Amino acid sequence: MTTPPDRGDLAGLIRAWRDRLAPAAVGFPVGQRRTPGLRREEVALLAGLSVDYLVRLEQGRAERPSAQVVASLARVLQLSDPERDQLYAAAGLAAPSAGLVPTHIPGSVQRLLARLPDVAIGVYTATWTLLTANDAWSALLGPIDPGRNLVLLQFTRSGVRVLRGEADERRFECALVSDLRRAAIRYPDDPGVTGLVEELHRVSPVFASLWAEARIVEHRSEPKTFVHPVVGPITLDCDVFTAAGTDLRIVAYTAVPGSADASRFDLLRTVGAEQAPGWPGADLPACEPVDQAALPAHAQERIEG
Structure with a gap:
């Protein structure tokens, strides 16, 4: 029997990795911020997603995200290869095969x-x-x-x-x-x-x-x-x-x-x-x-x- 993916884990991963990414790392001014990481609006903009959809992902309320969405989030959040694979797994998706041309941007x-x-x-x-x-x-x-x-x-x-x-x-x-x-x-x-x-x-x-x-x-x-x-x-x-x-x-x-x-x-x-x-x-x-x-x-x- 296949165990469904842990939506809470997916939500937690996205929030944690968003919070750790410094605004300067993606070209945004630091300014006055409540938290040191990126705002949801900034991640959504860079990933080509709506803010509402990102909120639902972070709250565990969204349906299974597509591989394209996960790849975009991995790129914007500047994940390492193991972290990217973990994000795919949490989304219930297979990580990109080693036999395919790499598209992940460090x-x-x-x-x-x-x-x-x-x-x-x-x-x-x-x-x-x-x-x-x-x-x-x-x-x-x-x-x-x-x-x-x-x-x-x-x-x-x-x-x-x-x-x-x-x-x-x-x-x-x-x-x-x-x-x-x-x-x-x-x-x-x-x-x-x-x-x-x-x-x-x-x-x-x-x-x-x-x-x-x-x-x-x-x-x-x-x-x-x-x-x-x-x-x-x-x-x-x-x-x-x-x-x-x-x-x-x-x-x-x-x-x-x-x-x-x-x-x-x-x-x-x-x-x-x-x-x-x-x-x-x-x-x-x-x-x-x-x-x-x-x-x-x-x-x-x-x-x-």
Whole structure:
């Protein structure tokens, strides 16, 4: 006979972990608070839940939460892997299998997003599926859309416009394909990986050709020039990191201090998201004419996620 999950335990876990999380760890001001932790309203906002539903969860009155809700709470509450598994168990759900591509974001990475507002940071899985990003990223690349896959965007030409040379473009694509092959080898039982590879073969002959070559190419630091509807062309340095102990990929865009691009980036972070509704939708009007002399030699419009 199966024992039903302990709703009181689930409620207690959520309350305890909410109370222990310092507001500064997620980018909120401390201010005057009755308790040192996060308010329900703040957790609900970050997790994409209604406050009423979070209250019912904390009072043990809600029905079994979905895996998506539990995953979102684990991310917002910055749980460790064992704590995340405990939250799933208390909700009556199986914890994510070790054979699947990891999607859990450690607290250290969450703090990185919150404490570096001057850097556009996006967090991806091993298959280059976006998990989360900060406000600076949203201003640069459009509204955060978890689940958007960079490899698919690249090979279907359906993302943000990036200006780069032909050789750099091919190297970038080879690195993406190399990453995806590595993930397919490491997580052979994940149907999401298999499905993504099959879809890319179906929609992109270029991907199929690069996949057949089986080249191993690593990402490298490089400048990227975006054409943004608010500030026009803006060149930022792009670096790709791997969080220690995980397969997560962290992409960071920074501007050279004191440069014209740094001024544009400051402006973009202030007004970009509000002044470019729908960005980066394909139906946006064309940008103002670009000063070709200010762009990299032989630059071409490309895609970025």
